[in-house]
Structure formats: structure tokens, C-alpha cells
Amino acid sequence: MYLTQNPVLQHELLSNLRRPRAFWLLAAYVGLLGAFVLLAWPQSQVLDMAQPEEAKRLVGLFFLGQYLLASLMAPSFAAGAITGEKERDSFEMLIASPLKPGAIVLGKLFAALAHLGVLMVCSLPIVMLCLPLGGVSPYEVGAAYVGMIASVGLFGVISLWASSYFGRTSSSLVVSYLMILPLAMGAVLLWNLLGQNSDLRLLSATVLAPIFCLGVSAVLWRDACRKLLEPGDLGSGGRDAIDLETEASEAVGLYIDRESFPDRLFAPPKRNDFLEEGANPIYDKEMRSEIFSQGTLMLRLVIQISMVLAIPLMAVCLFVAPQWAPWYVAYVLLFNMLVGPVFSAGSVSSERERQTLDLLLVTLITPWQMLWGKLLSGLRVSTVLTGFLMWPVALACLMPVPYWQSPMNILTLLGYFLIVLLACLTTSLTSLVCSALFRKTTTSLITSYALIGVMFLAPAAARFFADTFYSPAAAERVAVLGVASPFSASAALPLVIKRDDGGLVSQGQAIGEPMTFFVHLGWALAYNLVLLGVIVWLFRSRWRVSE
Known part of the structure; x- marks a missing residue:
């Protein structure tokens, strides 16, 4: 058996x-x-x-x-x-x-x-x-x-x-x-x-x-x-019938209170009145219903696991050995790579799976409202969850730690925030485009992971491979691919920390050049603008004809 x-x-x-x-x-x-x-x-x-x-x-x-x-x-x-x-x-x-x-x-x-x-x-x-x-x-x-x-x-x-x-x-x-x-x-x-x-x-x-x-x-x-x-x-079709109040009372560990701060940043409270005049119903539906339709277990586990892993990394990479700060930023970027697509990869494909896309398209809601409602809802949740891991970097900007030994270090820390924000936008837009192209959420999510992984991780892996098996000249040619990776951009920012013996530990110059950061910003903006154009075309023309 x-x-x-x-x-x-x-x-x-x-x-x-x-x-x-x-x-x-x-x-x-x-x-x-x-x-x-x-x-x-x-x-x-x-x-x-x-x-x-x-x-x-x-x-x-x-x-x-x-x-x-x-x-x-x-x-x-x-x-x-x-x-x-x-x-x-x-x-x-x-x-x-x-x-x-x-x-x-x-x-x-x-x-x-x-x-x-x-x-x-x-x-x-x-x-x-x-x-x-x-x-x-x-x-x-x-x-x-x-x-x-x-x-x-x-x-x-x-x-x-x-x-x-x-x-x-x-x-x-x-x-x-x-x-x-x-x-x-x-x-x-x-x-x-x-x-x-x-x-x-x-x-x-x-x-x-x-x-x-x-x-x-x-x-x-x-x-x-x-x-x-x-x-x-179990409800219809064997789906779990989840009551959020009962789940909250039985929750072990973290408890999400939608009425308090900072939980309401990614989990707005339940609506007890009518929708305001001019509000976007798609955005309101996504934020108040879709994310919590299957309970809060996934969100609670994601927050708790990420925080448990972040505490030792934060202590070592930001305060014990500040020259390793790019490694903590790499952890934050990796977290966003995993979490960001989850809230956007099913934005449109889930409507297809529930057979509600046709109903949505014949409403008076404009394609632009659908677009930014779907995009901003997923982007908001992923950015807030990723931002929870960036508060130690903000704390490092405020505390008189070794980062203040050079004014350039403060600019570098601010550059880390900009890289992470652009990464959040990139993961959300890429996942939304995949959700519009595929009919199954699982296919959309796996494709999003594959595209984001290749774009973010492949340049760093190719550089490591070239450094190991090829000449320095060949490695430098491969390093050009790093402009697409936020990992390479964060590692290229200069970070100067004084040692106890008076010497300097320089991070960034040996891995890349600060110019890589600015080229990466240009690449990320151009890439996201292209994706935005594609998704606007899909919302305005493709579905109106094919669906």
C-alpha cells in the first residue's frame, strides 16, 4: 500500500x-x-x-x-x-x-x-x-x-x-x-x-x-x-475555512494586529464602512482580502524566520565587522528575491484560475486602475517586509559607529537603501508581467524566480567562475554583466573602515568600481520602464481582444 x-x-x-x-x-x-x-x-x-x-x-x-x-x-x-x-x-x-x-x-x-x-x-x-x-x-x-x-x-x-x-x-x-x-x-x-x-x-x-x-x-x-x-x-472543494480572529488567538509566536503599527503598513485593518469616492477598488480588494484570504500563517513564518536569521548577520556584518556590510545587504536582497514575487506573481493568474478575469474586464474599472492596484498592493507588502530588515542599516546611519569615520560611508549606506528599493520594484514588476502572461500562478511564480535569479545572481556567479578559471582580463570583461545585479552594485560601493592598529580596510574598490552603482541604477530604471510599458499594453489591448 x-x-x-x-x-x-x-x-x-x-x-x-x-x-x-x-x-x-x-x-x-x-x-x-x-x-x-x-x-x-x-x-x-x-x-x-x-x-x-x-x-x-x-x-x-x-x-x-x-x-x-x-x-x-x-x-x-x-x-x-x-x-x-x-x-x-x-x-x-x-x-x-x-x-x-x-x-x-x-x-x-x-x-x-x-x-x-x-x-x-x-x-x-x-x-x-x-x-x-x-x-x-x-x-x-x-x-x-x-x-x-x-x-x-x-x-x-x-x-x-x-x-x-x-x-x-x-x-x-x-x-x-x-x-x-x-x-x-x-x-x-x-x-x-x-x-x-x-x-x-x-x-x-x-x-x-x-x-x-x-x-x-x-x-x-x-x-x-x-x-x-x-x-x-474545510469549505468548498476542500479549501481551508480560516477565521482570522480564531487563528490570531491560537497563533504561536508572532501575532499580527492589523489595527496597530507597524502591522498596518502591510496589513490594513478590515473595512467597516463604504469605499471612499474615487478610491481604487482593485487596490482595496488586494490589500484587505487577497493577502489574508488564506490566513496569516505564511506572513508570520516569513517575518519570524527572516528576523531570526537577520539578528546574527546584523550583529556581525554591521557592527562587529562593519567592512562586511555588503553581505548583510546581500541577505536583504536575497530575502526580497524570495518574498517579492509571492505577492505579485498571482495578481492576474489567480483571477484566471478563479474564472473572474472576464467579470473584471467588463466592469467600469479602467485598465490603469487594475494595473496600479495590482502592482502597488504587491509592491507595498514586499517593500514593508523587506524594510523590516533594513532598519539595522538605518540604525547604523544614526549611531556613532565606524561608519562615521568617512563621510563617503554615509552615502554608501544611503546607496544600499536605493539599491534595495529598486530591487523591490524589479521583483514586483517582473512577477506582475509573468502573472499577466501565464495562466497558472505556479508557472508564473517559478518563471519569476528563474528570471530574477538569472538577472540578480548570474552576473556574480559568472564573475566568480571567471576569476577561478580564467585570466584577470577575461574576468574584467565578465564583470560588465554585473550592472544588472544589485549584489554587484552593493559590493562595488566604497566603504572605508579604520582598523584598531590605525590601518584602513577598504571594501568595494577590490570587488568593483563605484561607477557600477550608477550604471546599475540606470539599468534598473530602464528595465522597469520597459516592463511597465509591457504591462500597460497587456492591460489596455491584449486582454480586451483575446479574453
């Missing part, structure tokens, strides 16, 4: 692995890893087998890239396993079937991880091409795969556990990413720290990591089964 005769597992495997996108994804995954190995292959005609440092770097970065790719892909396969049933109005029938909750969860989990496992196994021939270069033993390759499979399996269980608690795939996806990314980065740091001790690294990858992952997975799997066995109040 759990594996051999599990109808959930059989149905999910057939529906997922037989789709054309499964083959396209496999081709893209293997092709990307193959291109990485081809570009990073040692350029010298003769290799010194006694010191195969280039081969070690190649294999190390190969596994790093594959691990990060698999970690980022795991939620996309598993985060919608149960929420997808709720969105398709089939969840009520599923829990009413004679299948045990454990069989349902296990079938969903194995089906979600099967495709990801196929991708990782298909990359094995590529890494085998690197073994003749020397420096890496087959035992290390096997240990890397064991540790990677165990941790990616844990990430799948985390995503499936989050899927059991939410009614929307977008909410499950963002919470999964917020939980998975710190674990993935911690695993990468631990792997690198153990680089000088091969025996301990092999022990950790083959024994300690699988035991830890299996233990945590068992706890989360049991909790997900309990959630299916004891579902909440």
Missing part, C-alpha cells in the same frame, strides 16, 4: 515523468552542467599530476553548482504536492479515500523526488570525465553524492511538510525556500571547512549527514501525516 500498490505514487509518477517538460528539464540540467565542465576544463596543454589543483577546483565547483541547483529545484517539485490538490479542488476527495495519510504523504514525496533523483544520477557520467585529471578519488565522489542525495531528500520533505500547512503553492514555496536556503548554505560552508580533513569529510557526508537528514525527515513526515489525519475546517 505504501510503495508497491500506492495509487498516489503511480499516478504522480506517470503524470510527471511522461510530460514533455520532464525531458526538456533533464536536457537543460545535463546541458548546463556539461557546459560548466567544458568551460572550466583546464586550458594548459600539460597538467602537473602531482599538484592537480585545477582538477580539484573543477570537481569542487561542479558539485557546488549541482548541489545548489538541486536544492533550489527541490521545492518546485514538492511544495505543490498537497497544495496543488487544494487548488484543483480534489483535496477533499483525497483525504476521504481509504488511503492512509502515511501512504499519501509517502507517495507524494517519492513522486516529487523521483524526477530530481533522475537528474542527479544523470550527472554522474559528467563528473566521471573529471576523475582522470587527478586530485579527486572515487570515494570522495561517492561521498559527495550520498551527502547531496540525503540533504536534497530532506529539502523535499521540508517542502512537502510546508505544503501540508498551506492552501496555496506560492505560500508553501516561499516558506520552503526560507527554511532550505540557510541549511544549504550551512552544508556548503561545512563541506569547505572540512576540505583539509578528508577522513572527517567522508564520515560527515556518508554517515552523519544521512542520519541527521533521516531523523529530521521522519519528524516532518509524521507531522505532515498528522495534518492530513486531522485537517482543519
Whole structure:
């Protein structure tokens, strides 16, 4: 019942692995890893087998890239396993079937991880091409795969556990990413720290990591089964019937009070009177109804997880070692990359899914009201949540800390705020355009993540790759791509901090040039203006004709 005769597992495997996108994804995954190995292959005609440092770097970065790719892909396969049933109005029938909750969860989990496992196994021939270069033993390759499979399996269980608690795939996806990314980065740091001790690294990858992952997975799997066995109040189609007052009274940890500050910045209070004359009904609906239609659990988890991670980063990067301030800004930008699309990627596609877009288009509401109502509602929530993480930077501007040693530092901190604001606008507009182009919110959200990730992270990754495997001249040419990335722009701003011995620690000049900041501002403004033009055209002409 759990594996051999599990109808959930059989149905999910057939529906997922037989789709054309499964083959396209496999081709893209293997092709990307193959291109990485081809570009990073040692350029010298003769290799010194006694010191195969280039081969070690190649294999190390190969596994790093594959691990990060698999970690980022795991939620996309598993985060919608149960929420997808709720969105398709089939969840009520599923829990009413004679299948045990454990069989349902296990079938969903194995089906979600099967495709990801196929991708990782298909990359094995590529890494085998690197073994003749020397420096890496087959035992290390096997240990890397064991540790990677165990941790990616844990990430799948985390995503499936989050899927059991939410009614929307977008909410499950963002919470999964917020939980998975710190674990993935911690695993990468631990792997690198153990680089000088091969025996301990092999022990950790083959024994300690699988035991830890299996233990945590068992706890989360049991909790997900309990959630299916004891579902909440269900409405039409198996959707959760959520009462905000009851949820607030039973909330553990953070409590969102829509009547008080600062909660009302992103959660305006309920409307008790008629809409004001001239007000935008789309904006009012989005702010007061759409965000809270599935409760406040997702918002509470997002705020609490982000704050818990921000506290140590804030202490170290802003006050203990102020020269590391760009790393804290990078954390804020990464948070906005994950959270920003959630509130805009379903703005239009959700209307299609509920079959209310036709009704909306025949109202007296103008296309411009629809546009800025949808845009500003998502932008407001994502900007406020991101702004909660920027208050330590504002505090650093006010306190007499080492930033005041140079007037340029204050301008740099203000530049960080400008970069983050533009990043919030970019993530919201990109997600809104994707929502207008795609009919499913899940497709819109995944596409938004892919586009924003490529634009924000790919330039920094390309620069690191060029610095590792190519000459400084080639690295400088690749650095031109950094103008599209807010990470590169924040790292390029000058920051001068005095050491205790009287010396100076300069941040920014070694990574880039301050001019990168101004070029990035121009690029971001131009990009957002183009997106705004596209979305205006969609709202004014495309739907009026096609819908």
C-alpha cells in the first residue's frame, strides 16, 4: 500500500515523468552542467599530476553548482504536492479515500523526488570525465553524492511538510525556500571547512549527514501525516475555512494586529464602512482580502524566520565587522528575491484560475486602475517586509559607529537603501508581467524566480567562475554583466573602515568600481520602464481582444 500498490505514487509518477517538460528539464540540467565542465576544463596543454589543483577546483565547483541547483529545484517539485490538490479542488476527495495519510504523504514525496533523483544520477557520467585529471578519488565522489542525495531528500520533505500547512503553492514555496536556503548554505560552508580533513569529510557526508537528514525527515513526515489525519475546517472543494480572529488567538509566536503599527503598513485593518469616492477598488480588494484570504500563517513564518536569521548577520556584518556590510545587504536582497514575487506573481493568474478575469474586464474599472492596484498592493507588502530588515542599516546611519569615520560611508549606506528599493520594484514588476502572461500562478511564480535569479545572481556567479578559471582580463570583461545585479552594485560601493592598529580596510574598490552603482541604477530604471510599458499594453489591448 505504501510503495508497491500506492495509487498516489503511480499516478504522480506517470503524470510527471511522461510530460514533455520532464525531458526538456533533464536536457537543460545535463546541458548546463556539461557546459560548466567544458568551460572550466583546464586550458594548459600539460597538467602537473602531482599538484592537480585545477582538477580539484573543477570537481569542487561542479558539485557546488549541482548541489545548489538541486536544492533550489527541490521545492518546485514538492511544495505543490498537497497544495496543488487544494487548488484543483480534489483535496477533499483525497483525504476521504481509504488511503492512509502515511501512504499519501509517502507517495507524494517519492513522486516529487523521483524526477530530481533522475537528474542527479544523470550527472554522474559528467563528473566521471573529471576523475582522470587527478586530485579527486572515487570515494570522495561517492561521498559527495550520498551527502547531496540525503540533504536534497530532506529539502523535499521540508517542502512537502510546508505544503501540508498551506492552501496555496506560492505560500508553501516561499516558506520552503526560507527554511532550505540557510541549511544549504550551512552544508556548503561545512563541506569547505572540512576540505583539509578528508577522513572527517567522508564520515560527515556518508554517515552523519544521512542520519541527521533521516531523523529530521521522519519528524516532518509524521507531522505532515498528522495534518492530513486531522485537517482543519474545510469549505468548498476542500479549501481551508480560516477565521482570522480564531487563528490570531491560537497563533504561536508572532501575532499580527492589523489595527496597530507597524502591522498596518502591510496589513490594513478590515473595512467597516463604504469605499471612499474615487478610491481604487482593485487596490482595496488586494490589500484587505487577497493577502489574508488564506490566513496569516505564511506572513508570520516569513517575518519570524527572516528576523531570526537577520539578528546574527546584523550583529556581525554591521557592527562587529562593519567592512562586511555588503553581505548583510546581500541577505536583504536575497530575502526580497524570495518574498517579492509571492505577492505579485498571482495578481492576474489567480483571477484566471478563479474564472473572474472576464467579470473584471467588463466592469467600469479602467485598465490603469487594475494595473496600479495590482502592482502597488504587491509592491507595498514586499517593500514593508523587506524594510523590516533594513532598519539595522538605518540604525547604523544614526549611531556613532565606524561608519562615521568617512563621510563617503554615509552615502554608501544611503546607496544600499536605493539599491534595495529598486530591487523591490524589479521583483514586483517582473512577477506582475509573468502573472499577466501565464495562466497558472505556479508557472508564473517559478518563471519569476528563474528570471530574477538569472538577472540578480548570474552576473556574480559568472564573475566568480571567471576569476577561478580564467585570466584577470577575461574576468574584467565578465564583470560588465554585473550592472544588472544589485549584489554587484552593493559590493562595488566604497566603504572605508579604520582598523584598531590605525590601518584602513577598504571594501568595494577590490570587488568593483563605484561607477557600477550608477550604471546599475540606470539599468534598473530602464528595465522597469520597459516592463511597465509591457504591462500597460497587456492591460489596455491584449486582454480586451483575446479574453
